[in-house]
Amino acid sequence: MDSVTLAEVLSPSQISQFLNCPAKWMFRYLLDLKDPGTAATALGTAFHETIAHNFRQKRETARDLPLAECLEFFRNALGLQLETIRLQKDEHPMEALELGETMIAKYIDEAAPSIQPAAVESRVSGVIGGVKVSGYVDLLDTEGRLIDSKSSTKPIKGIAHDHRLQLTSYAMITPAASGACRLDTVTKGRTVTLIQKSFCVSEKDRQYAEVVYPWYRTQSAKESSCRGGTVRYVRDDIAATGLFVRRSTAARCANERWAIVSKRANVVRQCLDRGLITTAPQERL
Numbered sequence: 001m002d003s004v005t006l007a008e009v010l011s012p013s014q015i016s017q018f019l020n021c022p023a024k025w026m027f028r029y030l031l032d033l034k035d036p037g038t039a040a041t042a043l044g045t046a047f048h049e050t051i052a053h054n055f056r057q058k059r060e061t062a063r064d065l066p067l068a069e070c071l072e073f074f075r076n077a078l079g080l081q082l083e084t085i086r087l088q089k090d091e092h093p094m095e096a097l098e099l100g101e102t103m104i105a106k107y108i109d110e111a112a113p114s115i116q117p118a119a120v121e122s123r124v125s126g127v128i129g130g131v132k133v134s135g136y137v138d139l140l141d142t143e144g145r146l147i148d149s150k151s152s153t154k155p156i157k158g159i160a161h162d163h164r165l166q167l168t169s170y171a172m173i174t175p176a177a178s179g180a181c182r183l184d185t186v187t188k189g190r191t192v193t194l195i196q197k198s199f200c201v202s203e204k205d206r207q208y209a210e211v212v213y214p215w216y217r218t219q220s221a222k223e224s225s226c227r228g229g230t231v232r233y234v235r236d237d238i239a240a241t242g243l244f245v246r247r248s249t250a251a252r253c254a255n256e257r258w259a260i261v262s263k264r265a266n267v268v269r270q271c272l273d274r275g276l277i278t279t280a281p282q283e284r285l
Helices: 012-020 022-030 039-061 067-082 093-110 161-173 203-220 267-273
Strands: 117-128 131-141 146-152 180-188 192-200 225-227 236-238 243-245 248-252 258-263
Touching: 012 022, 012 131, 012 161, 012 203, 039 067, 039 093, 039 117, 039 131, 039 146, 067 093, 093 146, 093 180, 093 192, 117 161, 117 203, 131 161, 131 203, 146 161, 161 180, 161 203
Parallel strands: 146 180
Antiparallel strands: 117 131, 131 146, 180 192, 225 258, 236 243, 248 258
């Protein structure tokens, strides 16, 4: 990291944010304005930290922690997270605590016993499509399978584009990865449920990643903002892939009188039409 700038090393989350909502991407990665924390994000972080804590010690002991120890760790982690946010009127700490405890119990009882971790929260880096990429792998098991564990307060369907790109990217830059991936999500519907979705990284997945990283680097490097009433429309033809890319969004910064307006990113649809991918991110403004 010392020899390159942050802009030169990308992560899957940057790509997904840019495709899903260029305005949010601008606030996060250009203006360094992070989304304010919520009870849901605090719960998610505490859940993630607890699962990682269990698997770190399991690497040494080959056994999961007793549920009581996991719950104690979760309570402490959630308390620290809640101190960093401002709760909204409809958010209650005890509700987050009770829901989180149920989610932890569900994961430790149903998912953890069959997992034998080889690496936990390990940093990986490599090159995809000529672009430096790095990130942190939640868990790599002893069979080379990547497992990403998440919590959600809403039911999920299938594997979202964001998660598929993330796991595909990590499979491509993790030397010990076999290409097998699984997304474990503990979600709240009428009841707390563990949903496990597995897939193997395909050639189309790899091709998509090799296209989208250099495309993103080209797009994010462009001067797409202007002051006053002038609007610049961006039109790009990527010779290497033959993709015609357009994007549109409008965003206004509260502290400055300026806006970004350009044409909507259409690269995912182009890749779908070319058969490079099979799923697309949700359309958002």
